[in-house]
Amino acid sequence: MSSAAAVGDSAVSAPVLELVDLTVRYPVGGGIAGRRHATVVHAVEQVSLTVGTGEIVALVGESGCGKSTLARTVAGIQQPAGGRVMLDGVSLAELRGAAATSHRRRIQLVHQDPYDALDPRLSVRSIVTEGLRIHRVPRAERDAAVRRALERAGLAPAGRVLDRLPHELSGGQRQRVAIAAAIALTPRLLVADEPVSMLDVSIRASVLRLFDELRRDGLGILFITHDLVSAAVLADRVAVMYLGRIVEEGPARRVLRQPEHPYTRALVSAVPRRDQISRTGPDLVSGEPPDAAAPPPGCAFSPRCPVAETRCSTAVPALRPVADGHRAACLRVGSPATRAG
Structure with missing residues (x-):
């Protein structure tokens, strides 16, 4: 478990990132000239x-749950339909011109695939x-900034690469080069979208x-992953996402060892036994997640939930x-039946 978590809440200051009722929707389909209605x-x-x-906050969940869309929205690539993205207490949607550019520089994204993220033609x-060039860092300062970033990312001496x-x-x-490119701009927040999933197991730990x-140096990190083992090792807090909603959130150790939401329990139960992070019994679920274009009424997890009640399909x-x-986010939180297998 993370060292910062062991230090306690005093090690973590006011939020660098705050999402408030963030909502992202986008149309698909619609046909030529809009003859068919687009699906949202x-x-x-x-x-x-x-x-x-x-602080490192891990956002976990199955593929397609909305994790990467949230990451792109925080990074300014995707526009929200509602809610706010706030950096150091400032709503990014309210900024214009140089102020917007300055704040956007302070949020950097590390992509999943290092093979696609780097231009093969560039050194x-x-x-x-x-x-640094895009954000108009003076030319005289760039070389030193590049070397510092590479060495901070573990590529020392920088001259070798x-x-x-x-x-x-x-x-x-x-x-590591992709991470160096992100931290060269001295951001306040790093959004890491599945940053180790494409790497060989032997080098993930490093x-x-x-x-x-980087967290010890004061960087805030939103760590997107489907791997609960990585989340358990690294994160201070964990947020579990299902069909676009946060269904459980809290200190990593507690959420992963004492999960309350049936979906979180299913994710934990699916971890291979040699990497087991919880002593709870099997609580697997069947079926596929619902279509995000046609979410079910009530609790989105209720069609797959092993302990769902009638009220779960309406509220x-x-x-x-x-x-x-x-x-x-479960109507049965605190009930022993919530943990029924």
């Missing part, structure tokens, strides 16, 4: 979440310099340690307190 995908629904300075020097092309690097080195080191549960800092 409910990708992210009323998500409220914070990431503190020097490492050019890749890391690109963001500066003139290499991406194909001359290992997968782990490529991802990249996870890098994120832990949308809000996040309710379970313990200090731990919340779950």
